Structures are given as C-alpha cells and as structure tokens.
Amino acid sequence: MIWLFLGCTAEPPPATIPGPCEVVAAAGGAADPLAFAQAAVADGRAKSDEGAYVLADAGARCALARDPASVPARRLLAHVRVQQHRFAEAAELAEPLARETNDAGTWIVVGDALLEQGEFDGAAMAYQRAADHRPGLLVFDRIAHLRWMEGDVEGAREAAVWAVESGSAADPEPLAWALTSLGWLKVLAREAAPELDGALALVPGYAPALLARGRARLHEEGPAYDLEGGLSDLRALPRNAEALRYLADHEPVTIPTTADRRTWADFVAPSRPADALAAIDAELLLRRDPVTRMTRAWALFHVERVEEARDEARNALATGCPEPRLLHHAAVVLGDPSLATRALVTGAGLTGSERGALRALLAPGD
Numbered sequence: 001m002i003w004l005f006l007g008c009t010a011e012p013p014p015a016t017i018p019g020p021c022e023v024v025a026a027a028g029g030a031a032d033p034l035a036f037a038q039a040a041v042a043d044g045r046a047k048s049d050e051g052a053y054v055l056a057d058a059g060a061r062c063a064l065a066r067d068p069a070s071v072p073a074r075r076l077l078a079h080v081r082v083q084q085h086r087f088a089e090a091a092e093l094a095e096p097l098a099r100e101t102n103d104a105g106t107w108i109v110v111g112d113a114l115l116e117q118g119e120f121d122g123a124a125m126a127y128q129r130a131a132d133h134r135p136g137l138l139v140f141d142r143i144a145h146l147r148w149m150e151g152d153v154e155g156a157r158e159a160a161v162w163a164v165e166s167g168s169a170a171d172p173e174p175l176a177w178a179l180t181s182l183g184w185l186k187v188l189a190r191e192a193a194p195e196l197d198g199a200l201a202l203v204p205g206y207a208p209a210l211l212a213r214g215r216a217r218l219h220e221e222g223p224a225y226d227l228e229g230g231l232s233d234l235r236a237l238p239r240n241a242e243a244l245r246y247l248a249d250h251e252p253v254t255i256p257t258t259a260d261r262r263t264w265a266d267f268v269a270p271s272r273p274a275d276a277l278a279a280i281d282a283e284l285l286l287r288r289d290p291v292t293r294m295t296r297a298w299a300l301f302h303v304e305r306v307e308e309a310r311d312e313a314r315n316a317l318a319t320g321c322p323e324p325r326l327l328h329h330a331a332v333v334l335g336d337p338s339l340a341t342r343a344l345v346t347g348a349g350l351t352g353s354e355r356g357a358l359r360a361l362l363a364p365g366d
Contacts, residue, residue, distance in 0.1 A: 020061035027055060033062035034073050041076070044083065046173060048207035048240050050260075053083045071101055078109045085261075085286050087116045098126070104134035111142055118288035120150060120319070137166040137174050141181060148185075149290065151320025157185050164195070169202060176203040180212050187216040188324070188346040192223050210236055211243050218246055219348035241267070249352045262287075266295045266325070273302035290316040294326045301333045309333050324349030328358060337362050 018026070021033065029036025037059025044052030057080045063073035074097050081090035090113035098106040111126035123146055130139040144159035160182040167175030176199040183195030193216060199209035210233045216222055217230030231250060237243040241259035245267050255267050261283045269276035277299040283292055294316040300309035313333045316326060327343035328350055330336065340358040347355050 019065075020058040021065060023055070023058035024062045027058075029055075029059055033059045033066070034070070034076070037063065037073075037076055037080070041080065041083070042173060045177070045208075046203060046206055048211070048237065050083075053080055056080045057084065071097065071103070075103070075106050075109060078106070078113070082109060082112045082116070085116070085283075087113045087287055091117070098129070102129075102133060104130040104139065107133070108138055108142060111146075115142075115146060115149070116287040116289055118290070118293075120146065135166070137163045137178055140166055141178055144181060144185075148323075149319065149321050151322055153185075153322060157182070160185055172202040173206075176200075176206050177208060180206070180209045183209070184212045187212065187219075187222065187224070187348045190222055190345075190348075205236070207237055207240065210234070211240060214243060215246055216348050218249075218352065220352075222348050246351050262292055262295050265299060269295075269299045269302045273299060277303055290319040290321040291323055291326055294323075294329050297333050298329045301329075306333075322346070325354070328354050331358060331361060335361070 021030070024030055024033045024036055027036070029039075037056045040052045040056035040059060043049060044056065057077070060073050060077035060080055063070055064077065067073065074093065078090045078094035078097070081087070081093060091110060094106055094109040094113060097103075098110050107126045107130035111123040111130065114120075114126060115123035123142075127139055127142050127146060131143070140159050140163035144156045144163060147153075147159060148156035160178065163178040164175070164182050167178050169175060179195040179199040179202070183193035183199065186193040186195065193212075196209050196213040196216070199206055200213070203209075213224070214230045214233030214237075216224040217226040217233060219225060231247065234240075234243040234247050239256075239259075241255050241263040244253045244255050244259075245263070247253050248267075255264055257264060261279050265276040265279040265283065277296070280292070280296045280299050284296060293312055297309045297312035297316060300306075300312060310333055313330045317330050322342070324343050324346040327339050327346075331339035331343055340361045343350065344355060344358050350358075
C-alpha cells in the first residue's frame with residue numbers, strides 16, 4: 001500500500017545571506033569594490049539616504065576581503081560605521097589605524113566616533129592631530145561642530161568660515177556641506193544665508209542644504225520667510241525624518257521607524273512615550289552626546305518620570321550645547337522661561353508648534 005501524505009512538504013532550506021562581495025556584484029561594483037563603496041558614501045551624503053551606507057558597508061568589507069591590509073578600505077569602513085551610528089565599533093576600527101598611519105582622515109573618523117559618544121576631550125585631541133597633519137575643510141568643519149556642541153557659538157562660526165575658505169568647487173560636495181553648515185549658523189542667528197543657495201548651485205538637490213533652507217523659510221520671524229518655498233524644499237526630502245517633523249505642522253506625515261532612532265523617539269514622545277523611551281534607551285547604548293541625553297529627558301518627562309527627566313536635562317545642559325531643540329526640551333521639562341527665551345532666539349531650529357509651546361510657557365495667562 002502506498003500512502004500519500006497530502007499537504008506535507010519538506011522544510012525549505014534556510015535562506016543564505018549574501019556576502020558583501022555578492023551584494024557588490026549584484027549592484028554592479030565587483031570590478032572595484034572600494035570605488036563602489038566611496039561612491040555609495042558620496043550618494044548617502046548628497047541625498048541623506050541611509051540605505052546608501054548599506055551598500056558602502058558591503059563595498060568596504062568586500063575590498064577588505066580582497067586586501068585585508070588596505071588602509072583606505074579600513075578607514076572607509078570605520079567612517080561607514082559612524083554613519084550607521086555604530087560609534088564604538090568605528091572607534092575600535094579607526095584608533096589603531098590612526099596610530100599606525102598618523103593619517104589626518106583617520107584621526108577625523110576617530111574624532112567623529114568619540115564626539116558622538118560624548119567624549120569631547122578625546123574628540124578634540126583627535127581633531128587636533130588631524131589639523132596638525134592636514135588642516136583643511138574636513139577638519140575645520142569638525143572643529144566648528146565640536147565648538148558648537150560645547151557652546152562656543154562664535155568659535156563655531158569662525159571654524160565654519162575656515163572650512164568654506166578651504167574648499168574648492170573642483171570637489172563640490174564637501175564645499176556644499178561646508179557652505180550649508182555656515183549658512184545654518186547664520187540662519188540660527190537670524191541672518192541672511194546665501195551660502196544655502198550657493199550649496200544648491202554646486203550640488204543641485206543637495207539634501208542637507210534643502211533641509212536647512214526649508215527650515216529657514218518656515219521661520220516666520222527670519223529674513224528668509226517663504227512658507228510655500230519652505231514646504232517645497234522639505235517635500236523634496238520624503239525620507240528625511242527632520243524634514244518630516246517640520247512638515248507635520250502643515251500636513252499629515254508619518255516618520256517611519258526606520259528613520260534615525262533619536263529623531264523618531266523625539267517626535268513620538270508626546271504620543272507614544274513608552275515606545276520613545278525604549279528607543280532612546282537603545283540609542284544611548286551607542287551615543288551619549290548632550291542632544292541624545294536631552295531626548296531621553298524628553299521621553300522621561302512624557303512617561304511622567306519627572307524628577308529623572310529633570311536630572312537628565314540638567315546633565316545635558318551642563319555641556320553648554322546651544323542646540324535649539326535641546327533648549328526647547330529643557331525649558332519645558334524644567335519649566336524655565338529663561339531657557340524658552342534662549343531657544344526662541346534660534347527659532348529656525350524649531351518647528352512652529354515647538355515655538356508656540358515656548359511662547360505659551362513665557363505667557364501662560366494669554
């Protein structure tokens with residue numbers, strides 16, 4: 001007798017995960033995986049596309065599989081780890097390479113990884129080593145950001161000017177980034193920022209410049225106010241979480257959970273506080289800079305762990321970082337009108353609803 005067991009099938013074989021060289025080959029980069037990875041990084045920067053770094057990661061690892069001693073591939077992989085917010089891994093990869101080569105570019109990666117982990121002194125030393133070997137746009141831009149994070153606004157602007165002056169239109173993307181950074185500092189000071197248009201002229205559709213110009217145009221008290229122009233700039237960035245949170249004041253949006261975890265947690269904390277706290281606690285395992293710490297204070301405040309929120313907010317403020325949203329959150333969590341006033345000075349760094357909340361804090365009886 002033959003028994004037919006209908007409906008019973010053998011288990012399918014487990015799916016195989018493609019290796020990095022297979023990923024690169026499928027994307028057409030097998031001939032030169034390092035060049036493929038470098039192009040993917042450039043694409044990710046220009047478009048603020050996190051998916052590009054997945055390809056860059058595969059390209060760098062494939063290049064290392066072919067030549068484990070390749071310094072450019074080792075440095076690039078560390079840089080990609082920074083972009084993926086795997087900061088401890090980035091430092092672990094970059095620090096021994098920097099000591100081995102004393103290369104300015106590698107010291108910059110070390111500084112980036114340490115800065116995001118809240119290790120400002122270590123980041124400053126790494127950037128100084130880079131500047132000692134090769135002063136130029138890349139390190140001046142980092143110095144500007146570090147100074148900003150430490151509350152040295154004028155020093156940040158000075159270094160941002162150095163970065164622009166060190167750039168060249170022959171290498172347009174780094175110069176576009178430097179112009180955007182300087183332009184944004186001017187926007188926060190309520191000054192005209194022609195650098196943003198200059199960045200877009202160099203790299204049409206450049207996502208960081210579109211984001212900065214869009215936010216500037218939505219600030220009703222700034223010199224660039226242009227509601228429709230600002231909305232147009234931000235709508236051109238449908239996958240950018242920060243652009244979406246500005247658009248949320250004007251039209252329905254959803255920030256995907258695949259977005260930057262800190263931005264997502266910050267945005268959803270008032271409506272989904274428990275989820276926001278879980279997300280930012282996970283992010284704190286990777287980076288501990290003051291903005292991330294303040295995002296945790298914001299989430300704690302909304303789950304009604306108010307005393308913890310206030311302690312976290314004070315710790316974040318102690319660094320001196322003048323980031324507008326950091327000041328906004330601190331003002332609300334601590335109920336401090338002086339912080340609300342400081343945040344409103346740099347109002348383009350806040351959404352319209354955030355500015356409205358601070359005005360309500362300053363005039364609760366109105």
